[in-house]
Amino acid sequence: xxxxxxxxxxxxxxxxxxxxxxxxxxxxxxxxxxxxxxxxxxxxxxxxxxxxxxxxxxxxxxxxxxxxxxxxxxxxxxxxxxxxxxxxxxxxxxxxxxxxxxxxxxxxxxxxxxxxxxxxxxxxxxxxxxxxxxxxxxxxxxxxxxxxxxxxxxxxxxxxxxxxxxxxxxxxxxxxxxxxxxxxxxxxxxxxxxxxxxxxxxxxxxxxxxxxxxxxxxxxxxxxxxxxxxxxxxxxxxxxxxxxxxxxxxxxxxxxxxxxxxxxxxxxxxxxxxxxxxxxxxxxxxxxxxxxxxxxxxxxxxxxxxxxxxxxxxxxxxxxxxxxxxxxxxxxxxxxxxxxxxxxxxxxxxxxxxxxxxxxxxxxxxxxxxxxxxxxxxxxxxxxxxxxxxxxxxxxxxxxxxxxxxxxxxxxxxxxxxxxxxxxxxxxxxxxxxxxxxxxxxxxxxxxxxxxxxxxxxxxxxxxxxxxxxxxxxxx
Numbered sequence: 001x002x003x004x005x006x007x008x009x010x011x012x013x014x015x016x017x018x019x020x021x022x023x024x025x026x027x028x029x030x031x032x033x034x035x036x037x038x039x040x041x042x043x044x045x046x047x048x049x050x051x052x053x054x055x056x057x058x059x060x061x062x063x064x065x066x067x068x069x070x071x072x073x074x075x076x077x078x079x080x081x082x083x084x085x086x087x088x089x090x091x092x093x094x095x096x097x098x099x100x101x102x103x104x105x106x107x108x109x110x111x112x113x114x115x116x117x118x119x120x121x122x123x124x125x126x127x128x129x130x131x132x133x134x135x136x137x138x139x140x141x142x143x144x145x146x147x148x149x150x151x152x153x154x155x156x157x158x159x160x161x162x163x164x165x166x167x168x169x170x171x172x173x174x175x176x177x178x179x180x181x182x183x184x185x186x187x188x189x190x191x192x193x194x195x196x197x198x199x200x201x202x203x204x205x206x207x208x209x210x211x212x213x214x215x216x217x218x219x220x221x222x223x224x225x226x227x228x229x230x231x232x233x234x235x236x237x238x239x240x241x242x243x244x245x246x247x248x249x250x251x252x253x254x255x256x257x258x259x260x261x262x263x264x265x266x267x268x269x270x271x272x273x274x275x276x277x278x279x280x281x282x283x284x285x286x287x288x289x290x291x292x293x294x295x296x297x298x299x300x301x302x303x304x305x306x307x308x309x310x311x312x313x314x315x316x317x318x319x320x321x322x323x324x325x326x327x328x329x330x331x332x333x334x335x336x337x338x339x340x341x342x343x344x345x346x347x348x349x350x351x352x353x354x355x356x357x358x359x360x361x362x363x364x365x366x367x368x369x370x371x372x373x374x375x376x377x378x379x380x381x382x383x384x385x386x387x388x389x390x391x392x393x394x395x396x397x398x399x400x401x402x403x404x405x406x407x408x409x410x411x412x413x414x415x416x417x418x419x420x421x422x423x424x425x426x427x428x429x430x431x432x433x434x435x436x437x438x439x440x441x442x443x444x445x446x447x448x449x450x451x452x453x454x455x456x457x458x459x460x461x462x463x464x465x466x467x468x469x470x471x472x473x474x475x476x
Contacts, residue, residue, distance in 0.1 A: 009065050012043075016072040023079035032080060034090050041095040043073050048103050051113070067115055070103065074122035081129040088130050092137040100126060101144050108152045117158045124153060124164040128171060135175050142178050147190050154193045162197060166206035169194070173213055183219045188227050191220075195232045198239070211239055218279035225283070230307050237314035240284075243275045244321035247328065274328045281322045281329055288315040289341050316378045323385035332386075339386045339393055343402045346379040377416035380409055384426025394434045403430060403440055 022028040050066040077096060080087045091097070100123050107116045107123075127145070131138040153165040169190075173179045181187055191214070198207035214220045225233065291308055319338070322329045332338070383402065387393045397403060409423040431437045461473070 009069065013065075013069055013072055016043075016069065016076050020072060020076045020079055023076060023082075026083065029080055029082070029084045029087055032087055032090065034094065036080075037077075037087075037090045037094040037096055040073055040077055041099050044070060044096065044099040044103060047073070048099065048106065052106060064114065067113075067119060071119050071122055074100070074119065074126050077126045078122060078129050081126070081132075085134050088132075088134045088137045091126075091130050092140040097127070097130070097141055097144050101149055104145075104149055104153065108156055117161060120153070120156060120158070120161045121164055124161060124168055128164065128168040131168070132171055138172050138175050138178065142172050142175070142181075146178075146181060147186050151190055151193065154190070154197065163206055166194065166197070166210060170206055170210045170213065173210065179214065179217055180219065183214065183217065183224045185227065188224060191224060192228060192232045195228075195235045199235060208239065211236070212243065212275060215240065215243065215276055215280070218277045218283070221280045221283045225287075230310060233307075234310055234314060237311065237318060240276060240280075241314065241317050241321060244318060244325065247274055247276075247321075247325055274325070276322075278329060278331060281318075281332060282335075284315055284318055284322075285332060285335055285338050288312070288319060289337055291315070292341050292345060313373075313375055313378070316375070316382065320378050320381045320385065323382060323388075326385070326388060333388075333390045333393060336393070336396060339383065339396055340400065342379055342382045342386070343397065343400045343405070346376065346383065346402075347405060349376045349379060374416050376409070376413075377419040377422055380406065380419060380426050381422045384422060384429045387426065387429045389429075389432065391434065394430050394432075394437055397430050398437055398440055403427070403437060404444075406430065407441075407444075 047066045047070045051063055051070070077091060081091060104120065104123050107113060107120055110116075127141050131141045150165060150169065154162055156162065169182075173182060182190060194207050194210055198204055198211060220236075225236070228236065291312060319332075323332055326333060383397065383406070387397055397406075406423050406426050410420050410427075413419045427441075431441065
């Protein structure tokens with residue numbers, strides 16, 4: 001190593017390139033000793049100082065030579081750590097991590113430096129390889145770069161730097177300690193940035209893997225959700241819905257007839273994997289209820305109401321999907337308050353729908369929370385799911401006058417696709433093995449034909465004669 005330190009810049013660069021190539025072979029990587037990492041750490045530090053000095057002057061060619069040595073030194077370290085825990089430990093026990101972190105800060109804070117992207121990409125790759133599969137080195141690296149350096153890297157305008165940083169974060173949060181830290185207040189900006197990047201096509205893969213891993217912990221909602229900005233909440237709820245949707249392939253309420261052979265005991269005995277903890281779903285159910293109770297008060301600000309309009313339909317969608325997985329989220333059915341709020345909101349939505357059908361005004365239907373945008377359908381879906389093979393909830397629906405409400409929604413509604421199908425299924429769930437509810441429907445009398453603007457627009461008239469409904473075409 002002494003001979004290397006006295007080489008010219010060109011000789012040093014060539015030597016580093018040879019080392020990089022040699023470290024592609026495991027047998028060569030296993031020959032390294034701590035002195036190699038001490039030398040490489042000093043090499044990084046020396047070139048860092050040279051770049052800072054040169055950057056204050058005007059000799060850009062000299063800057064490039066130092067930059068090339070730094071890049072090759074990083075590549076050498078990157079290759080040295082591949083599938084070699086011994087080398088990972090030696091790297092983290094040297095000054096390499098400290099000097100790499102210092103280098104990242106310098107490069108990202110000086111945009112005038114040329115070819116920053118290559119050095120930053122290599123720096124992140126070194127840290128990722130050094131911590132891969134090694135909890136001890138992961139902690140050392142995480143402590144050195146969380147959260148400020150990670151934030152700096154994710155904000156850097158290069159998709160590969162962002163992508164490699166997300167890969168580094170994903171490998172790091174396999175440690176429970178690191179997962180807990182990222183969900184604490186200092187990590188909130190990091191979570192928000194990951195959520196933002198997850199909406200961009202180039203960064204989706206690793207970001208979504210990070211979020212899927214974080215969603216395994218209820219703390220993402222219990223500790224973190226309330227501190228997120230509105231856009232981050234919306235994105236997180238979208239991702240939660242997507243994961244629940246993947247889990248709902250064998251959903252019971254959505255496909256009750258296909259699952260008829262499975263009784264409750266068999267459901268309880270069957271083990272199902274889930275990506276979202278029960279505590280998280282309980283939190284979202286409580287959030288849904290509390291938002292309905294307090295969000296529409298006269299004291300609510302315009303910004304607060306806008307937040308509600310964005311989040312309530314997404315919260316409802318999450319709850320619909322969760323209650324479609326009762327083999328996993330069975331305790332949710334016991335939340336009577338959720339059923340009461342859903343029926344109450346459905347009644348309000350039904351009244352709003354009836355009123356808006358009488359007017360040509362369109363200013364009331366600008367938001368997705370309006371029943372003309374699928375919201376009413378999802379409420380019916382939630383009610384039906386909550387009543388699936390649950391006698392107490394079936395009876396509660398009758399007490400809340402919810403059966404008539406469901407029957408009123410068995411008509412076609414172009415603004416709530418499949419609402420009649422969901423209403424029919426909900427009635428089926430409400431009446432299954434419940435003689436009182438069946439008798440309630442049997443005792444209902446025909447009182448007339450409900451107004452249906454869609455049929456009228458199609459030129460169809462309906463009338464009631466002698467207890468029978470007749471359909472005819474409008475006369476021109």
